[in-house]
Amino acid sequence: MEHTVSYLGLIPLFPLLGALILGVMHISTCTGKPFSEKLYGVLGCIGPVISFIYALIVYFQLKGMPADSRFLIHDAFTWFSVGDLHITMGFLADPLSSLMLVFVTFIGSLIHIYSVGYMSGDENFGKFFSYMNLFLGSMLILVLGSGPVVMFVGWEGVGLCSYLLISFYCKDTDNVLAGNKAFIVNRIGDLGFVLGMAFLFWAIGASGFDYLSLRENSHLLTPGIGLVVCLLLFVGACGKSAQIPLYVWLPDAMAGPTPVSALIHAATMVTAGVYMVARFSFIYAHVPVAGAVVAWIGILTALLAAIFGMFQHDIKKILAYSTVSQLGYMFAGVGVAAYSAGIFHVFTHAFFKALLFLGAGSVIYALHHQQNIWKMGGLKEKMPKTYWSMLIGALALAGFPPFSGFFSKDEILFSALASGHTGIWFIGVAVAGITAYYTFRLIFVVFHGQPRDKKAFDHAEDAPAVMTIPLMVLAFGALCAGFLNLPGIFGGNLNVSHWLAPSLVEHHPHTSLTVELLAMALTIAIIVTGIVIAYKKFASGAEEPEYTGFAKFAYNKFYVDELYNTVFVQPYKAIGSVIWKSLEPNVTDIHVKVSSWLYRKAGTGFKIFQVGYVRVYAVYMVIGLSIISLLLSQSLN
Amino acid sequence: MIQNYLILSVILFCIGILGVVSRRNVLIVFMSIELMLNAANLAFIAFSRFHESMDGHVLALMVMAVAAAEAALALAVVILLHKHKGKLDTDVFSLLKG
C-alpha cells in the first residue's frame, strides 16, 4: 500500500503528548515551586513545531503523487466494532486536510511562540500551554480523521479545550460563565452533528464509515435523507463556527487570554465547521437546497455580525464579530458550492485574523489589559511594529487589493454571482463595505489621533521580540497568502483551487470577463468608501459617541442574548428547578430513600448482636455449628 | 477400639469449646484452646495407629509446633492486655461493640 504512511498519526500525537507532559508537570508542582517558564515554553512550543514539520513532509509527499490519487492513510488501530460498524482510529491526508494541516500547525506554532511572551508572569503558565497543546492536538485529529467518528473526537476535543481556555482566568465568574456558554452552545451544535452522523450511517454507512467509502456510496443517498443529513451537519457547523442562531458564544469567548482568541478564531475551532462542510462536499453537492440554506445563513450572519461590529467598543469584541462575519462569508462560499473558495478564505483568514488578534494582544499587553478602544489612541508612534503589522491585517480583512483577503473574498462573491445567487452577492458586497468601515474605525481610533489616556500611553511600547516576530511572520502571510490562488484575470491559475480539487466535488461556473471585472470594481469601490468614511469620522480623534436609536440597538447586539435568555434559558432553568425541588425528591429518589431507610433500620436491628465480647462471638459460632450438626445428623440415617 | 479414642478426643474437644465460650479469664480461654489442639492430636495419633501409617505423627508434630508458636504470641498478647487494663477479663475488651 503506497498510500499508507505510519507517521500520519504522529502529527496529532506530539501536541497531545506535550499536553500530557505539561499537565503532569503543572499538577505535580501546583502546591510547590513551579518549573521555570522557559522550560514550559520550550516544551509547549516543541510539539506544534514538530507537527508543523511533519505537516510539510505530508504536503510534499502528496505533491509528489499523481493528482488524481493524492491521499495518504494510516489506520492506527481498530477503535471499536459494533455489528457492521467498524471504526478505526484512522488518519487521512488528502489535499484538503493537508492544506488545513499546514496552516493550522504553522499558525498554531506562531501563536504558541507569541504566548510565551504574552503569558509570562502568569501563575498558571504551565496549565495554559498544556491546554493550548491539547487544543491544537484535538484540532489536528479533527482535520486528519479518516472518518466522521474520528473527526468527532477532535470536534469534541476542541469544544472541551475552548471551554477550558475561555474560562482560563477562572477566578472571575464572568469568564466561567462565558466558558459555560461556549460549551453549552457547542453542545447544541454537537447534537446536530451526532444526529447527522447517525443518519448518514443509517443511509450509506454500512459498507465503511470513512470519507473514501462514503464518497463512493454517496450516490445511494436519497435527496430527502441527503437534505436531512446536510442540515443536521450544518447545525453542528453552526455551533462550532458561530453562525446564526448559535453565534452568541463567540463574542463572549473573548474572556480568555488573547492568544486563545487568536487560536480559536484563526487556526482552530471555528474553521472546523467550514472544513466539515467542505469535507462533506460530496453530499452537499447533491443537495442544492441545503447549500442554499447554508449560503443564506452564512451571508445573513456576515451581515448581522458586521452591523454589531460597527458599534462595539471592546477591541477584541470588534475582532470577534469580524470573525463571525468572515465565517459567514466562508459559509456563503461553501453554500454556493464554491468549496475551494470557502476553504481558501479559511486559509487567508487564518493569517490575517491571527495577526489582528496577536496585534490586539500586543496593544492590550502594552496598556496593561485595557481593552476599550475609546481609552486608546495615537499608539502609532509608540508601537510602530504593531501598528504596521496590524495595518496589513486590517487591509487584508477589509479585502483591499492586493492583500490576501481581497482574493479569497472576491472569489466567494464572484462564485455567488456566477452561480446565480444575486441576493447573496449583493449582501456580500455591502458587508465588505461595512467590514472595511469597522476595521478601519478600529485602526484609526486605536493608533491615530490623540492619546485618550495619557498615563497608559506614556508607558506603552512594542512588545518583546518573542511577540513581535510572530506578528511580522503573520503580516507577511497576510500580505502574500492571496497570491497563492491568483485568479485567471490577474494571470494566475487558481493554484489552491486546483490543489484542493481532488478532495472536493465542485464545478467552476463561468461568466463573462466584463461581469467579473465590473463586480470586482464595485467591491473595491465599496471597500474604499468604507475606509474613507472611517477615516473622516475617526482619524482625527473622535470621542466615544452616545449611541441612540438603531445604533444603540446594534450596540446591544439586537438584544439577542437577552432574547435567548428569556426564551430558552429562563424557562429551562424554571423547569429544572421544578424538577429539582418537587419531582426529584418525591418521585425519582423514592426508591433510593426507601432502600437506604431499610438498610439503616436493618443495621440498627442487627447492631444488638454486636456485643463486642469475644466469647459471645464464639457462642454464635458454636450455635451455628450446633444447628448444622442437628441438620446433618437428621440426614445421616 | 479406635472409637473409644475418638470419642475421648471429641469429649476433650467439646470441653475445650466450653472453656472458650463460657470463661472470661483470658488465660483459661487460652488453655482451653490448647486443650482443643491436644484433642485433635489424639485423633491424629489414633487414626495413625489404626491405619498403620505415621503421617498422623508428623501432623501431630506440626500441631505442636503451631501450638508453641501460638503460645508464644498469645502469652505476649496476654501480657500486653494485662499491662493496659491490669485485668485478665475478656469482657473488659469490647471495642467491637456495635
Added chain:
Amino acid sequence: MFAEWLFAAFSILAVLGGIGLVTFRHPMNSAMSLVVTMISLAGLYALLSAKLIFAIQLIVYAGAIMSLIIFIIMFLNVRTEDLPEEKGRFLYLFGGVVVLAPVFFFLKKIIQSIPATKATILGDGFGGIKEVGLVLFKDWLLPFEIVSILLLVALVGAVVLAGKRRMSK
C-alpha cells in the same frame, strides 16, 4: 486386658483434668488440671505405640509449654481479687453443654459408623524416632520448612509485642 484398664484410667484422668480446667476459678488451678490432661494424653499416645510423640508430649507440651504458661501466670502475679467475677460460670457451662450436645452426638454417630477394627500387631519400628524422622524429612519436607518459618515469625512477633517499646511520638 491390661491395656484396656490403662486406657480407662488415662481417659478418666484426661476428662477430669479438662473439666477441672474449665471450672476452676484461679488460672493456676486450671493450668495444673491441664498438666494432668497432658500427661494422661502422653500415656494414651504410649498406648497407641507413638513413642516419639509420647516423648515430645511430655517434654515439649507438658514440660515446656505448660511451664511457660505457669511462668506467665506467676509473672503476672494474679491475685484472687483481680480475677474476673464469674458468678454465672456454671450456668454458662450448663448452657454450653446444652448447645454442644448436638455436636457431640453428631460426631459420636459418625465415629460409631466407622467399622470396628481390631488393633493389629505392629512392627518394632512404628512410631520411633528414626521412622517418623524418615517420613518427616522425605514426604513432609516442605510443610516442615514452612512450620520452621512460622516459628521464626512467631518468635519475632512475640519479641515485638511483649518487648519494651520506645516511647512513640
